[in-house]
Amino acid sequence: MSDKSTIKLNGREYDFAPGETVLDVAARHDIYIPTLCHDPRLDAVGACRTCLVEIDGWRRLAPACATQLEPGMEIASENERIDRHRQTLLSLYMTDHPTDPAAAEPGAPNELHAMASHYEAPMDWGYMESLRDARPDDRNPYVLFEPDLCILCARCTRYCDEIEGVNAITLAGRASETTISTVDKLSLMDTSCELCGGCIDVCPTGAMGKKMPLVRGDKPERELDKVRTTCNFCGVGCQLDLNVDRDARDGQGRIVKVTSPPVGTTTNDGNLCVKGRFAYDFVHHEDRITTPLIRGEDGELHPASWDEALQAAASGLLAVKDKHGKDSLGFVSSSRCTMEENFLVQKMSRAVFGTNNVHQCAAT
Template sequence: MTIVNITINNRKLQAQAGQTVYEAADAAGINIPVLCHHPALPPEGACRVCLVEIERQRALQPACTYPVTEGMVVHTDSPKVREARKFALELIISDHPLDCMTCEATGDCRLQDLAYEYEVKGEKFADGKRHHYAIDDPNPFIQVDRNKCILCRRCVRACNTINGVEALGIIYRGFNAKIAFGMDSTMEDSPCEFCGSCVEVCPVGALWPKMSLGKGRPWQMRQVETVCSYCGVGCKLVLHVRGNQIVKVTGGQGAANHGFTCVKGRFGYDYVNHPDRLSKPLVRRWLLEGGTKDEGRRTKDGVRDVSSSVVGPSSEFVEVSWDTALDLVTKKLVETKKAAGGDAFAMLCSARCTNEENYLAMKLTRQVLQTHNIDHCARL
């Protein structure tokens, strides 16, 4: 690794050759504002809010794309730099609705943060707004509001490089430029897989999860880290919880997913608070009150019909405590093992369980039930 010596804001630093000025400054704890830059995506240089002054360069340079070189001297917060950034923000906001009061992104919007920091109110170039796009993409997951899009191309890069789907791009030029899916179709009619990576990286409110609309502000939610329950990849998720309800899911920084996830992890959470979800154990009445399974079958002309799948009153489910249900399971396991031996059992483990749960299932099967009849759904 080649080390280069640079100076940022009169601080002498060492950086790695190949790093950008932004990366070197960030590693040294020096803040340079960014909008189009995202650490997980290739640099783009689209927004110009990261401009910095580099000595012996005639023009200001974008820190997110400009590589460090030996002896480089950089100023990240000079009056000239701040003025240029403010101008870049004024241009961006000139074609942006000033909807922060009702916008879903308020409190979680990089443009809003920078407008606040640089005191940009949208008054300069106030007649610059040219488009009023309908917010009408019919897909069930992602609201697309092109009026708020700042054309930073983060979504395009995420779709191309994180997912490799290439479902969206920017079409037309100049003031007519806009994000488009497929051949300018709806998201559903494009190759989109609804992974939501574009939503994850969008720095403003242009792409937003529909299931979270109107569900609250960021400061009204607590964030809970968890592991996705859908498959064995083990993506880390962040649940945004208001009261006792999950109102949004974003990707967590886990080794398996680095902040991104698939459609199931991101949008498949409505089962958690669904009223039909079982939250207490249910046990057949005949198991509690004694008797056999067949006694619960419907009778036909007074004769018990054991072939019937329709259950009678003694086979109805009864809500019980966990202790009662687990005692019953233990009793049945012990009885069956005594009567028929360990090989009467088979355990099927699941990729939806954690490694720890699967390990415990293996221990229970081999050591307690004493059988090797254990397999895993990943082999099916």
């Protein structure tokens, strides 16, 4: 083996580290190789065959995701032979897949569709009814499996096994009846599933979809605005994308769903948990307090204007200070609120009321 670990990809020379695959090097240099079954977090399986590339001296095309590099390899990721292979393959995939874009993309973007149009794969090879079983009675409120859209790439089942580690879903059945299922076709609620929704996130075709937006008939993902923000639950600081329908709530916006940013760009590496991905109903909940409230003489809370409430709060707090001294006030700040808000609360306590009796809520 030569000392210098280099290969040639599409005629250009690239360095590689031991153990790296064709796809690793291509990804690092922004060279597009299509894949449907690959995910950087998962072990390569080479199942979908869309990433096949040509290696000099090899009789057959080789999967870029699962082929480890050896010094001196000369690789082509695009040529006439590869294109022909991909067209054929994608046409075959499309024979039991909806061709109507609206049906193929009710929620998340459909990577198979995008790929088929990229390679101009013929879509007129006839249509076979899918024999894959669904679990229509699954009462879980989060994950909807639409077998017509499934291409059995097994990203979801492998994610469930290799990343989340709970093995709630698996490939079940044989041949054209192979489907994604649970033990005894149980509802996900009754399995070891922790409802992380990773299966939805990794699915390339939207076969695993977020249930409520689909049932409600919300706009598909491509029509939603993505707002990158930080999760408000635990201390991991996952980045997530709020998918906002701008027109909803009379133009005030509504969160339709939450998706995770691409793998390798944030601390959470594309992962989210059940709370991060699904627990945002509270944002638009009818129980929200929507006006300032002041407790009246009758002991009940009454709606008030902002000015009234601010005056009442200020005079109430200042009265306590005047009567009992500045250290008779306590300021409880919040580890759920932002850094800036905590800064202002401690500044208010210290600079406006003169006491250091300020602590954030997670202290005890």
